Amino acid sequence: MTKGRLEAFSDGVIAIIITITILLIDLPDGDDMQALMGIMPLVGCYLISFILVGTNWVNHHHLLQVARQVDGRILWANLGYLFILSFMPVGTGWVGRSQFAMLPVRVYVIINLASALSYFLLEKAIIRASGSETLKAAVDESNKELWTFVVEGMALAASFVQGIHYVSCPLLVVAMAPWIVPDLRMKRVFEDAQRSHGQKRERNEKP
Amino acid sequence: MTKGRLEAFSDGVIAIIITITILLIDLPDGDDMQALMGIMPLVGCYLISFILVGTNWVNHHHLLQVARQVDGRILWANLGYLFILSFMPVGTGWVGRSQFAMLPVRVYVIINLASALSYFLLEKAIIRASGSETLKAAVDESNKELWTFVVEGMALAASFVQGIHYVSCPLLVVAMAPWIVPDLRMKRVFEDAQRSHGQKRERNEKP
Amino acid sequence: MTKGRLEAFSDGVIAIIITITILLIDLPDGDDMQALMGIMPLVGCYLISFILVGTNWVNHHHLLQVARQVDGRILWANLGYLFILSFMPVGTGWVGRSQFAMLPVRVYVIINLASALSYFLLEKAIIRASGSETLKAAVDESNKELWTFVVEGMALAASFVQGIHYVSCPLLVVAMAPWIVPDLRMKRVFEDAQRSHGQKRERNEKP
Amino acid sequence: MTKGRLEAFSDGVIAIIITITILLIDLPDGDDMQALMGIMPLVGCYLISFILVGTNWVNHHHLLQVARQVDGRILWANLGYLFILSFMPVGTGWVGRSQFAMLPVRVYVIINLASALSYFLLEKAIIRASGSETLKAAVDESNKELWTFVVEGMALAASFVQGIHYVSCPLLVVAMAPWIVPDLRMKRVFEDAQRSHGQKRERNEKP
Numbered sequence: 093m094t095k096g097r098l099e100a101f102s103d104g105v106i107a108i109i110i111t112i113t114i115l116l117i118d119l120p121d122g123d124d125m126q127a128l129m130g131i132m133p134l135v136g137c138y139l140i141s142f143i144l145v146g147t148n149w150v151n152h153h154h155l156l157q158v159a160r161q162v163d164g165r166i167l168w169a170n171l172g173y174l175f176i177l178s179f180m181p182v183g184t185g186w187v188g189r190s191q192f193a194m195l196p197v198r199v200y201v202i203i204n205l206a207s208a209l210s211y212f213l214l215e216k217a218i219i220r221a222s223g224s225e226t227l228k229a230a231v232d233e234s235n236k237e238l239w240t241f242v243v244e245g246m247a248l249a250a251s252f253v254q255g256i257h258y259v260s261c262p263l264l265v266v267a268m269a270p271w272i273v274p275d276l277r278m279k280r281v282f283e284d285a286q287r288s289h290g291q292k293r294e295r296n297e298k299p
Numbered sequence: 300m301t302k303g304r305l306e307a308f309s310d311g312v313i314a315i316i317i318t319i320t321i322l323l324i325d326l327p328d329g330d331d332m333q334a335l336m337g338i339m340p341l342v343g344c345y346l347i348s349f350i351l352v353g354t355n356w357v358n359h360h361h362l363l364q365v366a367r368q369v370d371g372r373i374l375w376a377n378l379g380y381l382f383i384l385s386f387m388p389v390g391t392g393w394v395g396r397s398q399f400a401m402l403p404v405r406v407y408v409i410i411n412l413a414s415a416l417s418y419f420l421l422e423k424a425i426i427r428a429s430g431s432e433t434l435k436a437a438v439d440e441s442n443k444e445l446w447t448f449v450v451e452g453m454a455l456a457a458s459f460v461q462g463i464h465y466v467s468c469p470l471l472v473v474a475m476a477p478w479i480v481p482d483l484r485m486k487r488v489f490e491d492a493q494r495s496h497g498q499k500r501e502r503n504e505k506p
Numbered sequence: 507m508t509k510g511r512l513e514a515f516s517d518g519v520i521a522i523i524i525t526i527t528i529l530l531i532d533l534p535d536g537d538d539m540q541a542l543m544g545i546m547p548l549v550g551c552y553l554i555s556f557i558l559v560g561t562n563w564v565n566h567h568h569l570l571q572v573a574r575q576v577d578g579r580i581l582w583a584n585l586g587y588l589f590i591l592s593f594m595p596v597g598t599g600w601v602g603r604s605q606f607a608m609l610p611v612r613v614y615v616i617i618n619l620a621s622a623l624s625y626f627l628l629e630k631a632i633i634r635a636s637g638s639e640t641l642k643a644a645v646d647e648s649n650k651e652l653w654t655f656v657v658e659g660m661a662l663a664a665s666f667v668q669g670i671h672y673v674s675c676p677l678l679v680v681a682m683a684p685w686i687v688p689d690l691r692m693k694r695v696f697e698d699a700q701r702s703h704g705q706k707r708e709r710n711e712k713p
Numbered sequence: 714m715t716k717g718r719l720e721a722f723s724d725g726v727i728a729i730i731i732t733i734t735i736l737l738i739d740l741p742d743g744d745d746m747q748a749l750m751g752i753m754p755l756v757g758c759y760l761i762s763f764i765l766v767g768t769n770w771v772n773h774h775h776l777l778q779v780a781r782q783v784d785g786r787i788l789w790a791n792l793g794y795l796f797i798l799s800f801m802p803v804g805t806g807w808v809g810r811s812q813f814a815m816l817p818v819r820v821y822v823i824i825n826l827a828s829a830l831s832y833f834l835l836e837k838a839i840i841r842a843s844g845s846e847t848l849k850a851a852v853d854e855s856n857k858e859l860w861t862f863v864v865e866g867m868a869l870a871a872s873f874v875q876g877i878h879y880v881s882c883p884l885l886v887v888a889m890a891p892w893i894v895p896d897l898r899m900k901r902v903f904e905d906a907q908r909s910h911g912q913k914r915e916r917n918e919k920p
Contacts, residue, residue, distance in 0.1 A: 104728035107311035123400035146378045171767045193744035314518035330607035353585045521725035533806050537814035560792045
């Protein structure tokens with residue numbers, strides 16, 4: 093029950109984050125093609141943010157399914173994650189309006205790195221609360237998190253080199269690529285948990 | 300369960316899209332009738348957008364009811380659909396502030412065409428996942444989609460002719476007219492699916 | 507199920523309407539008391555709007571509970587109601603910024619009259635769909651709707667007289683006063699419906 | 714059921730409140746570090762508001778779980794609470810833009826005091842409706858509310874002394890500190906209620 097409300101609240105916040113970014117796109121300043129072209133960098137950056145936040149939502153959704161119950165640590169790890177994610181609209185707006193200038197791009201990359209980090213902490217809090225060895229093993233053996241951190245680190249490095257820094261935003265999509273397909277590890281863990289739960293119940297019911 | 304959360308998330312995003320458009324209506328610039336009249340084109344365009352997004356919501360709702368389970372393809376087709384739809388507020392604001400100038404109207408028509416197309420792709424993804432022959436037949440036999448594409452194509456053409464382009468926005472409502480009444484095909488398919496599901500279960504239960 | 511999603515969607519839209527009004531309150535233009543006082547008319551008008559939209563939400567909630575199923579007419583009556591209600595933020599912003607000038611107040615009263623009217627139409631659509639004689643009788647016998655229309659009519663008249671027009675906004679709260687306590691008629695009808703439903707079932711079960 | 718919808722509506726409003734604050738953060742006025750530093754006071758104040766509203770959400774969530782049914786008093790106490798809370802974005806924006814000037818900080822503290830007070834009233838309304846002696850005793854014996862009021866009073870006093878007033882906003886977080894861990898009293902009362910409910914049922918079932 094508590095978990096249901098946590099999911100609903102998170103969904104609400106993420107739905108708002110993903111949608112209000114559009115409010116940061118200024119209306120074109122005039123009725124001609126030039127005015128329309130003027131907002132295209134923002135539209136491009138909005139597309140990237142939509143993909144990134146969308147991917148975050150899909151995976152957050154799978155991660156929470158694994159959690160059996162919600163303790164204070166998970167609650168606040170989740171709020172921290174949402175806090176970081178809520179900087180995406182401002183970051184997007186700044187990158188777009190500055191036409192992908194270096195500092196805005198760098199800040200945008202840092203927001204994404206911080207959100208990956210806070211997701212990682214949420215994952216740890218859920219592993220700790222569920223005490224699931226399978227989940228821990230699944231997260232440890234795979235290297236999705238590693239891939240994301242390495243590629244986002246490259247995006248950060250690129251944002252320090254004038255000219256190369258245009259690659260940073262596309263690189264962020266590459267960093268999230270392995271997450272675009274919903275996280276199958278979670279599904280496996282989930283099924284595993286249900287199976288072991290069934291076995292435990294069986295054992296208890298034995299006389 | 301996954302489907303329930305997809306519906307809730309989509310509803311949230313669509314509810315925000317339909318409502319934040321109002322934030323793009325500038326407050327009248329003064330306290331007199333002339334100032335009020337100044338925002339009337341925006342109010343008119345907001346009415347059209349509200350009808351269009353409302354119709355989209357009603358049909359999206361029926362379409363998702365048919366889906367039995369949600370795979371990655373449906374998830375991303377749905378996110379793509381929401382992405383396109385999220386341009387409605389900006390499109391509305393631009394058309395209204397420019398007092399229905401040609402280019403903004405054209406862009407607004409294109410947003411609607413793209414949203415119809417992405418709805419069509421979502422429909423296809425759901426047909427594919429459910430493997431429902433009835434749904435496929437129902438979509439194929441009817442020509443609601445065809446009507447929408449043809450009339451929206453006419454709206455696009457009209458937006459290229461000065462003077463005639465005022466017809467484009469009302470034409471979009473005409474294009475959506477067959478969808479305003481909730482999609483009965485879906486209801487039929489839904490009932491059909493439940494019936495066939497029942498038969499299958501019966502067959503399985505037979506010794 | 508359809509009804510649940512209609513409720514969730516309506517709640518979402520009303521929650522957004524009630525909350526985004528705060529975005530129309532400009533930040534005080536300076537750090538001193540005079541700047542703070544400058545936004546007080548807006549804060550006052552926001553308080554009135556919050557009470558009015560809150561009352562609308564509470565009653566909408568009770569009204570939908572009576573509906574047994576949702577047809578196209580109810581769906582669109584509901585969307586029409588939400589459309590009218592969505593003008594509350596802009597109306598509030600205009601009244602507040604103009605420091606309760608006559609025309610903005612008049613428009614604000616008209617928005618409230620229109621929302622009362624659209625609520626009335628939604629009520630009719632639900633009576634029609636449920637075929638409930640009790641609900642029809644309950645709505646007919648009481649005169650809550652009449653009170654609201656009469657007092658809001660007075661508020662409209664007052665908004666045409668310079669000086670007296672300051673009474674209009676408080677009058678709107680008076681007009682909604684009988685609705686502030688949740689609508690007990692609905693509760694009675696709801697219980698009645700459940701009882702008669704039970705009897706019908708009983709009758710059917712008799713051999 | 715009514716309670717479920719109240720929770721959903723409150724969650725929606727709080728999710729919007731927590732998220733739209735980000736819209737009040739102006740985009741940096743330029744692409745350089747100085748422009749970025751210019752919005753840092755706002756970001757700092759946003760962090761504080763996020764913690765405060767987040768804590769409010771977590772506790773509101775636990776408080777509503779105790780409520781057995783929702784009467785008109787609870788409904789309106791809840792709306793009053795949400796009304797106060799909805800001033801957090803504007804308060805945050807004003808404090809941040811004024812770079813923590815004295816009057817904005819003072820107003821921000823008052824918003825927090827008022828929200829604590831309205832939470833207290835909601836607590837009382839729920840105690841009254843549930844008639845729970847345990848809940849009443851739990852609230853009376855603990856002194857979380859007292860701590861909050863005293864520390865927020867100190868924050869208010871500090872906001873009147875130039876220089877010291879920078880302490881006020883951090884003090885608000887200190888005032889909420891005992892609430893950051895979800896309210897265990899509520900959990901105890903909840904379990905107690907379920908136990909006594911079980912006993913009552915048992916007693917009734919005895920011949």
